[in-house]
Amino acid sequence: MIYGVLLSIPEKLVSKYEDEVRKTIGLGIARGDVISFTEARYRGDVAFVMLARSRGAAQSMVSELGSMPVYVKVIEIEGES
Structure with a gap:
């Protein structure tokens, strides 16, 4: 089983929280918790x-x-295995 995290920021909150979310993801990568991530708009x-x-x-x-x-x-x- 592979585990991941799905996160969605509503349009009205993007300007306020996008940078904070990116910072948290970066810290997760630095700790080794996050292997990779992708984004979509x-x-x-x-x-x-x-x-x-x-x-x-x-x-x-x-x-x-x-x-x-x-x-x-x-x-x-x-x-599938």
């Missing part, structure tokens, strides 16, 4: 998907990002 909203090194690392990121008024959750990615 759609009609003013901004979304990030991060791959985490473990479920615990993903939950740690969710708890850090959860203090902001953004949508954030742990996602599980299943693959």
Whole structure:
């Protein structure tokens, strides 16, 4: 099982929280909790998907990002074996 974090910032909050979210992701990368991330923009909203090194690392990121008024959750990615 691969774990990740899905985060979405609504358009009306992007200007206030995007830099703070990026800083938190950067700290997660520095700690080794986040392996990689990508972002997308759609009609003013901004979304990030991060791959985490473990479920615990993903939950740690969710708890850090959860203090902001953004949508954030742990996602599980299943693959065929």
